[in-house]
Amino acid sequence: MTWVAVLVSAAAGYLLRLAGLCLPARWVSGERSRRVAELLPVALLAALVVIQTVVGGDGRLVVDARLAGVAAAVLAVAARAPFLLVVFLAASTTALVRALS
Amino acid sequence: MSPALRRRVLRDSLTVGATTGAYGVSFGALSAVSGLSVAQTCALSLLLFSGGSQFALVGILGSGGSPAAAVTTSTLLAARNGLYAVRLAPLLRLTGWRRLLGAHIVLDESTAMALAQPRPDAARFAFRVTGVAVFLLWNLMTLLGALGADALGDPRQYGLDAAGPAAFIGLVAPRLRGRDPWLVAGAAAVLAAGVAPFVPAGVPVLVAAGVALAVGLRR
Incomplete structure (x- = not known):
């Protein structure tokens, strides 16, 4: 099933790009489609942050060492740290909290 | 395009390509600890080739989500590439096999670099160099990340379960x-x-x- 998900999402992603190069611009140039296109990634990414930080396998809220790592990531982003450093700080903070508790 | 402009576009595009491609290593590692094989991880970077979509797909599969939910989220995140392509089409004016190949390197970075140029020929050059540079490095770093994570053992010991949300924070912040x-x-x-x-x-x-x-x- 994982291979199916990999290949279907790859095909869908490619077709969206190709369609964009082929479509007449006036079909999708409205102010609203531009706004939705800008806001859609924001909504999806914000939801993913919360789900992967404070939601457990059963869907219930849990607070564990992940939250400390994500807090470190927020501080790092606010300090304009580069992407890899943000990810590294989050992982090492979580590992540290987990080792200490 | 003057030689000076060409040099500047080349330098800027390669810099963006290198810095963006480098974090393919975090995708590779995260995908491997989410339970995807090295081959599946590399196939995602080669074929889907869109950071946000890739992180979302492996994150949802790794947390027990259905393949349908994972594919739908990944595709919604990839929809913005389609809208970038609409904006780029009149600038790039690609036809035939160039359009088929060019479509694959429509990304946040190649679009931003193309739209930042003062002339159409510089825009086409920036699009190509940025897209190809990101593609090559992203795929190389994905492979290294996946192989590295496979060798590590229990990912929770290294806090790698916080790496996913941290990556999403890094991706959402500029927006x-x-x-x-x-x-x-x-x-x-x-x-x-x-x-x-x-x-x-x-x-x-x-x-x-x-x-x-x-x-x-x-x-």
């Missing part, structure tokens, strides 16, 4: 300019957490996408 993005991010986060106990894994993220539609489509 949080102005009131609407903050409003959407806050509402999407609260809604996703609120519905999570009642729906299957992967679905809360799709429910949250509705917030973007509601805010984006209002007058």
Whole structure:
């Protein structure tokens, strides 16, 4: 099933790009489609942050060492740290909290 | 295009390509610890080749979400590449096999670099160099990350379960300019957490996408 998900999402992603190069611009140039296109990634990414930080396998809220790592990531982003450093700080903070508790 | 402009575009595009491609290592590692094989991980970087979509797909599969929810979220995130392509089409004017290949390197970075240029020929050059540089490095670093994570053992010991959300924070931060993005991010986060106990894994993220539609489509 994982291979199916990999290949279907790859095909869908490619077709969206190709369609964009082929479509007449006036079909999708409205102010609203531009706004939705800008806001859609924001909504999806914000939801993913919360789900992967404070939601457990059963869907219930849990607070564990992940939250400390994500807090470190927020501080790092606010300090304009580069992407890899943000990810590294989050992982090492979580590992540290987990080792200490 | 003057030689000076060409040199500047080349330098800027390669810099962007290198810095963006480098974080393929975090995708490779995260994908491997989410339970995907090295081959599946590399296939995603080669064929899907869109950071946000790739992180989302492996994150949802790794947390027990259905393949359908994972594919839907990944595809919604990839939809912005289609809109970038619409903006780029009159600038790039690609035809035939060049269009088929060019479509694959329509990304956040190649679009931003192309649209930042003062002339169409410089824009086409920046698009090509940035897209190809990101592609090569992203795929190389994905492979290294996946092989490295496979060799590590229990990922939780290294805090790698916090790497996914940290990556999403890094991806969303540059988009949080102005009131609407903050409003959407806050509402999407609260809604996703609120519905999570009642729906299957992967679905809360799709429910949250509705917030973007509601805010984006209002007058």
